[in-house]
Amino acid sequence: MNQQVIGFVPEQTVVGRYRWTICALLFFATTINYLDRQVLSLLAPMLSKEFGWSNTDYANITATFQFVYAISMLFAGRVIDRMGTKRAYVLAIVVWSLGAIGHAYAISIGEAANGILTTLGLAAVPVSIIGFMVGRAVLAIGEAGNFPAAIKATAEYFPKKERSFATGIFNSGANVGAILAPLTVPVIAAYWGWQAAFISIGAIGFVWMIAWMWLYDTPERQPRLSKAELAYINSDSIAAAPASGAVVAPKSSWFKLLGYRQTWSFVFGKFMTDGVWWFFLFWLPKYMSAQYGISATDMIVPLAVLYSMTMVGSIGGGWLPTWFINRGSDIYHGRMRAMLTIALFPLVVLLAQPLGYLSFWVPVILIGVGASAHQAWSANLFTTVSDMFPKHAVGSVVGIGGMAGGLGGVLLTKLGGWLFDHYGALGELQTGYMIMFSICALAYLVAWIVMKALVPAHREITDL
Numbered sequence: 001m002n003q004q005v006i007g008f009v010p011e012q013t014v015v016g017r018y019r020w021t022i023c024a025l026l027f028f029a030t031t032i033n034y035l036d037r038q039v040l041s042l043l044a045p046m047l048s049k050e051f052g053w054s055n056t057d058y059a060n061i062t063a064t065f066q067f068v069y070a071i072s073m074l075f076a077g078r079v080i081d082r083m084g085t086k087r088a089y090v091l092a093i094v095v096w097s098l099g100a101i102g103h104a105y106a107i108s109i110g111e112a113a114n115g116i117l118t119t120l121g122l123a124a125v126p127v128s129i130i131g132f133m134v135g136r137a138v139l140a141i142g143e144a145g146n147f148p149a150a151i152k153a154t155a156e157y158f159p160k161k162e163r164s165f166a167t168g169i170f171n172s173g174a175n176v177g178a179i180l181a182p183l184t185v186p187v188i189a190a191y192w193g194w195q196a197a198f199i200s201i202g203a204i205g206f207v208w209m210i211a212w213m214w215l216y217d218t219p220e221r222q223p224r225l226s227k228a229e230l231a232y233i234n235s236d237s238i239a240a241a242p243a244s245g246a247v248v249a250p251k252s253s254w255f256k257l258l259g260y261r262q263t264w265s266f267v268f269g270k271f272m273t274d275g276v277w278w279f280f281l282f283w284l285p286k287y288m289s290a291q292y293g294i295s296a297t298d299m300i301v302p303l304a305v306l307y308s309m310t311m312v313g314s315i316g317g318g319w320l321p322t323w324f325i326n327r328g329s330d331i332y333h334g335r336m337r338a339m340l341t342i343a344l345f346p347l348v349v350l351l352a353q354p355l356g357y358l359s360f361w362v363p364v365i366l367i368g369v370g371a372s373a374h375q376a377w378s379a380n381l382f383t384t385v386s387d388m389f390p391k392h393a394v395g396s397v398v399g400i401g402g403m404a405g406g407l408g409g410v411l412l413t414k415l416g417g418w419l420f421d422h423y424g425a426l427g428e429l430q431t432g433y434m435i436m437f438s439i440c441a442l443a444y445l446v447a448w449i450v451m452k453a454l455v456p457a458h459r460e461i462t463d464l
Helices: 002-008 018-051 055-083 085-119 127-143 146-157 160-192 194-202 204-215 227-233 261-292 297-325 331-351 361-388 391-425 429-454
Strands: none
Touching: 018 055, 018 085, 018 127, 018 146, 018 160, 018 194, 018 204, 018 227, 018 261, 055 085, 055 127, 055 146, 055 261, 055 391, 085 127, 085 146, 085 194, 085 204, 146 160, 146 361, 146 391, 160 194, 160 297, 160 331, 160 361, 194 204, 261 297, 261 361, 261 391, 261 429, 297 331, 297 361, 331 361, 331 429, 361 391, 361 429, 391 429
């Protein structure tokens, strides 16, 4: 991977390339993040049969993750800005790894939770449902720290002209995690049980934590970073801090950040589109099982192909603005033109259900195009924050947007669960999926139009 990056950015042969080591760490963290996140969805058909879950039950479990993730994202950005990237990332991965492992003990956790509810005089919830809800909640609290921390680390280690490409690279870890999960989780569950899948995948985060603590520090304190590379990283900063380094970055309140149209542009983009990715991530195994009768082990190849396609979108989407910039666009208009181009691709998802009778490969490929477009969109959407906000505010703005994305995901998940149960009872489950696929297909164009209306031209925030 480093050799490809070197070819793309020839300057680093002169100034050094340690920043790409940091990018690699962020890539692997995001891979682990999505591995842990996807275990439940891959085991959902098996667990639904074992515990008798309806689509609404499953929607409630996944919505718990999204709701807690949304709220945690708001505070995660603030915590990362105040704790610093290194310590905050360690805290995040410890929490989410413990949460991932905790799913294996969902029944015991559910029994304990019901005991507490009974003591308080509240109605008990089915043990399996509340147990998995608790596991998803803990996982969400930790995983909420990944993207704000990764975006902040990218802003620290990369000049603006490289950030979308670096973001595309680390964001492609989501795709790798999504590919590795169907290749490993069903096999582990088949041979050693579903509990072993949660434990073994969840434990990987602790290995990454050791590498992070060894290799990461802020650029100014990083002994492996050359002076030339540090100067290159800071080459397009608006205002450098005094040489003494005594100035502490000011803290920006949420209310002040919400006063900027740039914040609302990012927030709306996340609200409209994050839920689409999560819908694909959490519901595709259920869709393939319900519509085509495909078992968990038989899903390995289709899901691996689908998520392999998304890697093209993640890295290619990070490169696309550069194509426009090299042809005369400024950074903002180059990015927005790239995002408009990307927003057109999910429209093919409209054909997934009408043409699905031909073969299950038809929706797999078409949804793969839509999911790939999401990753391309996401790489650019995240970078709009570091393009326009000072480094000390990036984590907080990403956190606010992440909360909005999580709430959008909750709404989409709950809607999906209700539609699938409603139309499933009528014997018309395909109608429910057609409605959901239509929402997913159109979300990006709507998001782009509103974002462009809010911020018609680039305006950097300098008064924070």
